[in-house]
Amino acid sequence: MTQILNAKPVVQAMKENLRQEVAALQAEGKAPTLGIIRVGSRPDDVYYENNIIKNCETIGIATKTYPLDLNISMEEFTAVMTQVNDDPSVHGIMLFRPLPPQLDEEVIKHLISADKDIDCMSPLNLEKVFEGDMSGLLPCTPAAVMAILRHYEIELKGANAVVMGRSLVVGKPLSMMLLQDNATVTICHSRTRNLPEVAKNADIVIAAMGRARMIDDNYVAENSIVIDVGINDAGDGKICGDVDYDAVVDKVKAITPVPGGVGSVTTTILLNNLVRACKSQ
Structure with missing residues (x-):
């Protein structure tokens, strides 16, 4: 009989472990916080953003959202990304893609802080994977x-x-x-x-x-x-x-x-x- 590899028990086990890790970090005075950058208001992006926020809440992770205008310039976007990169209270960055055509995704991949790049956009994080180092942030x-x-x-x-x-x-x-x-x-x-x-x-x-x-x-x-x-x-x-x-x-x-x-x-x-x-x- 075929074994069905359902996600539910995998997710439950991972979330339980994450709850314990988050609680331990909070006990040390750290509040794990996710920064979510969304350009425009595509319905699927908004839906996914709300889903991520709910998932964060279930394990004690805080969120900060950065909704940006669809017509934002590359200069303005760079200023926002730099602000989030430099904010010590934000530990990870989630950027919704695809981006509008005026924003150069290749440039942005190098702009995002590799230490906060939880979606593994940065070539630096991918490079570690290709070197066989799985200790960092993974795709x-x-x-x-x-x-x-x-x-x-x-x-x-x-x-x-x-x-x-x-x-x-x-x-x-x-x-x-x-x-x-x-x-x-x-x-x-x-x-x-x-x-x-x-x-x-x-x-x-x-x-x-x-x-x-x-x-x-x-x-x-x-x-x-x-x-x-x-x-x-x-x-x-x-x-x-x-x-x-x-x-x-x-x-x-x-x-x-x-x-x-x-x-x-x-x-x-x-x-x-x-x-x-x-x-x-």
């Missing part, structure tokens, strides 16, 4: 995948893992994390030859291609452990992953659902990064 989605694998005690040492997707946000840093845990990693993408066959021969299949229900039963085997990173519009008002869940669920060893899988853990990783950042400041 949230790859770290969420690793948290699920560890919670369910999925052996990585010597396992063949196929990562489908080569983005700098998920695929590449996740591959480095898997390598650090002694998995044998193959990175695939849209131009990989014989992609279904490559995936089918893996112990762990991680789908991060950004294509709705692309991965069907041709990509998996009965011993496959499938981790679905995708969050796509299913076209009926619902979301779906990169994996065709209904076609695959009864034919694999284990699988993460969408929703209720990797995405649900990602916000908790963000807060874990905040607590890490607070401890180091």
Whole structure:
């Protein structure tokens, strides 16, 4: 019978640990605080911001919000970012993206303080991951995948893992994390030859291609452990992953659902990064 790798127990365990860490920091006189910078008022950004604030409240983390006008200039934005970087009461920064065209995201990646960069935008934080140093602030989605694998005690040492997707946000840093845990990693993408066959021969299949229900039963085997990173519009008002869940669920060893899988853990990783950042400041 297929094991469903639900996020709920992973999140519950992480949040309980974070509550204890936050309480310990507060006892030392530190109040872990998240600064949220949002440009404009896109409904999904506002919804996610409110969700993050609620999650912070459940574990004792304070928040400061910085809602900015959609037409803010690069000079004005830089002044706000510098202010938040220099504010000792703010320990982590969450910046909503994508940004409007007048704001240069490449410049901003270097502008954000690496010590407060809990979403791992800064090249300095990504560089540490690629050097094999996992002690700092980690990219949230790859770290969420690793948290699920560890919670369910999925052996990585010597396992063949196929990562489908080569983005700098998920695929590449996740591959480095898997390598650090002694998995044998193959990175695939849209131009990989014989992609279904490559995936089918893996112990762990991680789908991060950004294509709705692309991965069907041709990509998996009965011993496959499938981790679905995708969050796509299913076209009926619902979301779906990169994996065709209904076609695959009864034919694999284990699988993460969408929703209720990797995405649900990602916000908790963000807060874990905040607590890490607070401890180091």
